[in-house]
Amino acid sequence: MRKSVPILAGLACVVLLSGCGKRGYDRARPDEFAVARQAPLVIPPDYSLVPPQPGAARPQDNASQAQTLDALFGGNTQRSAAENGVVNQAGGDSADTGIRSSVGDPATNVVDKGATTRDIVAAPEGDGQDAKASAQ
Template sequence: MRKIVPIALGLAGVALLSGCGKRGFDRARPDEFAVARQAPLVIPPDFSLTPPQPGAARPQDAASNTQTLDALFGGPAQRSAGESATVTQAGGDTADEGVRSTVGDPDTSVVDKGATTRDIVAAPEGDGQDARASTQGK
């Protein structure tokens, strides 16, 4: 019995080591980076680009604030008829241009009315002092 355990462990070790040999598995596999082909270099077509005017401002030198506003709000684009009517009806011609700056300004006076006022404003219509429980079904 004492000899069986070392012999079994020895056979298991030999079986495990034989799996590491080259006999069962081919370790030579293709390199995925070596088989990729690169496209040949091509001269791009002439897009008839106009050369820059001497002394003219470079387009990429525009102020970052202007670029940001154009990216966010689309710049001075034409509005559709429906959008123009909505803006006119909402009083867009009399609106303050810098309202977004005024709202976020730390010097703007803001009064915190508290959670009670928020709950009253957000309460559904009919809840309040005059609300009554009805015993009749509808």
């Protein structure tokens, strides 16, 4: 009994290892990268293009800043009734239109609130469950 266990284990290893060989059972499977050839890239002709006129302005140079503003803010479109209502309730008819200029003006009075206010404003968002008090 003692000798039969190592012999059976050895035979089991030989049988399992023989299954890894490529002698008897070899599937002929296709190479997945060689199955289909890719067609070459062809750019179809665009018949709407016309050659540029000598001395004419380039169309992409016309008011690039205006094109950028139109892309960002949608151009000069009329406000909807709901949007007009919100703006009127917020006091849009009496609002100071130059507020951005007056905020950036060096003559604007600014109150320094100190590092504590800066730390509170810069604190990450959260519900405060992980907040801890520190003894100073």
